[in-house]
Amino acid sequence: MKNVLTLTLLMCAMVFSAEMAAQEFSGMDKSPMDMASYPSDYKISDKAVRVIYSRPQLKGRDVADLAPAGKVWRTGANEAAEITFYKGATIGGKNIEAGTYSLFTIPGENEWTIVLNKNLNQWGSYFYQDSGDVARVQAKVSKGDESLDAFSMTFQEVDGGVHLVMGWGTERVAVPITFVM
Incomplete structure (x- = not known):
């Protein structure tokens, strides 16, 4: 009887393990x-x-085709990027309260418009509504020495604050941020 119970338990374990592996x-x-x-x-x-975003890849395509000039872009792929300020900040000269915002951009040849929007959990920019905008600021475009295949964001420390630096292809956009102490 003990062998039958052991065999039954062993067979059950194998069945459930196979289902999990499948x-x-x-x-x-x-x-x-x-x-x-x-x-x-x-x-x-x-x-x-902190900024959370998805990293689309160029894979031989042009930045301008994936993030067209003059059109609201989700600033990455999939869901709209989200930026969380854990303390009050000034971005491009505009005061921003601590909180989480959707981060949209409007690419341009010489500068990008950076948009902070209070509506969260947005897929792409398909349902973007400018009535939710908290701030719009301009940031200059520069050219980098290397081409980035994956859209990337980083924070770079500068005198008096940081820059949120966005890069894709050879385009670089630096958004100045200072923090309220």
Whole structure:
């Protein structure tokens, strides 16, 4: 009887293990999610700002085709990027309260319009409403030495604050941010 019980338990374990191993995964996202924060040191838990976004790849295409000039862009791929200010800040000269905002951009040849919007959890920019805008600021476009295939964001420390730097292809856009102490 003891052997029958042991055999039964063993067979049940094998059946459930096979079912778990047979689960299908949808594969890697072609535009994986990423995050940038300031300070970027993972040992510092007192962050001032964090941005979460997805990283589309150029794969031989033009930035202008994927983020057309003059049109609201979700600033990445998939869901609209979201930026969280953990303390009050000034971005491009406009005061921003601590909180989380959707981050949209309107690319241009010489400058991009940076848009902070209070409506969260938006897929792309398909349902973007300018009535939710909290701030719009201009940021100059410059050219980088290397071409980035994956859209990327980082924070770069500068005198008096940081720049949120966005890069794709050879385009670079730096958005000045200072924090309210």
